[in-house]
Amino acid sequence: MDFIEKIDPRTKLVWCLTLILTALFSQNLILEIGMIALVMITDCIFSNHLKKYKILLPIMLLVASQIVVIQLLFCRDGDILWKWGILSVYTGAIPAAALGISRTAAVTLAAVQFTTWTSAIDAALMLIVWGVPYRYAMLVVMTKRFFPLMQKEYLAISESQSVRGYPSEGIKNRIKNLPLTFMPLLYRTVRHTSDIALAMELKGYGRSKQRTFGKHLHLKSWEMISMTALVLFFITVNLVP
Amino acid sequence: MNKNFFRTDTKALVGSILLGIVFVIACQATGFIDNLLPTGKAGMYLINGTVWASFTALIVLLYKQPAGMIAGEVEALISMWYSPLWIAFIFANAIGSLAVSFVAAKYSMEKWWHHILALFLCNVLGNVVVCIGLMGIYQLPVKVAVIEALITIAVCWPLSTIITKLTYDSLKKSNLIQ
Secondary structure, three states: OOHHHHOOHHHHHHHHHHHHHHHHHOOOHHHHHHHHHHHHHHHHHHOOOOOHHHHHHHHHHHHHHHHHHHHHHHOOOOOEEEEEOOEEEEOOHHHHHHHHHHHHHHHHHHHHHHHHHOOHHHHHHHHHHOOOOHHHHOHHHHHHHHHHHHHHHHHHHHHHHHHOOOOOOHHHHHHHOHHHHHHHHHHHHHHHHHHHHHHHHHOOOOOOOOOOOOOOOOOOHHHHHHHHHHHHHHHHHHHOO | OOOOOEOOOHHHHHHHHHHHHHHHHHHHHHHHHHHHOHHHHOOOOHHHHHHHHHHHHHHHHHHHHHHHHHHHHHHHHHHHHOOOOHHHHHHHHHHHHHHHHHHHHHOOOOOHHHHHHHHHHHHHHHHHHHHHHHHHOOOOOHHHHHHHHHHHHHHHHHHHHHHHHHHHHHHHHOOOOO
C-alpha cells in the first residue's frame, strides 16, 4: 500500500483546504505559483503520478483564454495600452489575468489532488466519523461506482441515435445531437433509479441504523501535529498583517 | 406528491446520485459549448445556466430534499475537474435547490406560474453566488459581474422554466415517477 493511502482523509482534507483557501485569499502572484508548485512537488514525492494533470491541461487552457478575454474586455485599471472603437485595453488587464489564471489553477489542482489521493470508501468513512448516517455517507461510493456506468449509458444512447441516422462522430455532431440524447438518458436514469433502489432495499440497505466496515479511521499523533502546523501556516500567511 | 419538503427513501437517494451524474454530464457538455461561444468567453454561461437551472428544479420536483442538494453537491464537486467556479457551484447549487423546494412545498407545481416563480428564485439566487465567484476567482470587476449575472438571469430564467415544465410533465405522463 502506498504511503498516501495510509494517511487519514481528514489530514488530506486539511492540506487541501489550506492550499485552496490560501490561493483564494492571496493577491500575490508568486504565492499562487508557489501553491501550484507545492501541489506538483507533493504529488511527485507521495504518488509519483502526474499524468492525471494532463487531462486538465486543455480545460485549463480554455479557462485561461476565457480569463484573458474577460480581463482584456473589462479591466479598467492602469493606463490605456490599445484602443479601437469602443474597445480599450488597459495595462492592468495582464497582471489581473495572470493572477486569475494562477488562482484558478491552484484551486483546481489542489482539489483534484485531494480527490485522487482519497478513495471513495475513505471519504465515506470520514463522513461517518463526522456523524453522517451511513445511508448518506455511502452515496460517495455510489457516485464513484455509477459515474462510468452512466457515461457508458450516454455513449450507448449516442450510438443508438447514430444508427437511426443522426451521426455522432465529432464534436459538432455531438453538440447537434444533445437534445436527442439527453431526453432518453433522463428517462433511462429515472427507470434505473427504481430498479437499483429496489435491488438495494432487498439486500438490506438502510434496514438497520448501523453498518460495519472492514476499515476504521485513526488519526495518528504526527497527523494531528501536521494539521496544527497547516492551520498555523494558513493563519501566518493569510491573516497576520 | 408535492407539498412535501423531505423525501428520504432509498429511491430518492439513488435518484439523487444517478440524476446528479446526468447533471454533471449535461453541465460538462453545455459548459464546453458555452466556452466556445463569444458569450461564454466573456463569462456568461447562457446554455450551461439554462441546463443547470432546469436540472436543479427537475431533481427537486422528482425526489425533493435532501436529494436535490445531494445531486447539486455531486455536480459541484465533480465540476472541479472542468470548471474553476466549482467552489461557487457548491453554494449556488444548494441555494438554488432549496429555493425550488420551498416553492414546490407550497404549490402543486401544475401551473406555469408555479414553475416561473420557482425558476426565478433558483436563477436569481444561484447567479448571485456565481457572480461572487466571478469576482473572487476570475477577478472580474463588480459592475461587469453584476451585468453579466443580470443578462444570464434574463436569458436562463424563461428558457429553464419552459424546459423544466415540459420535461416534468412528460416524465409524469410516462409514469416513470410515482
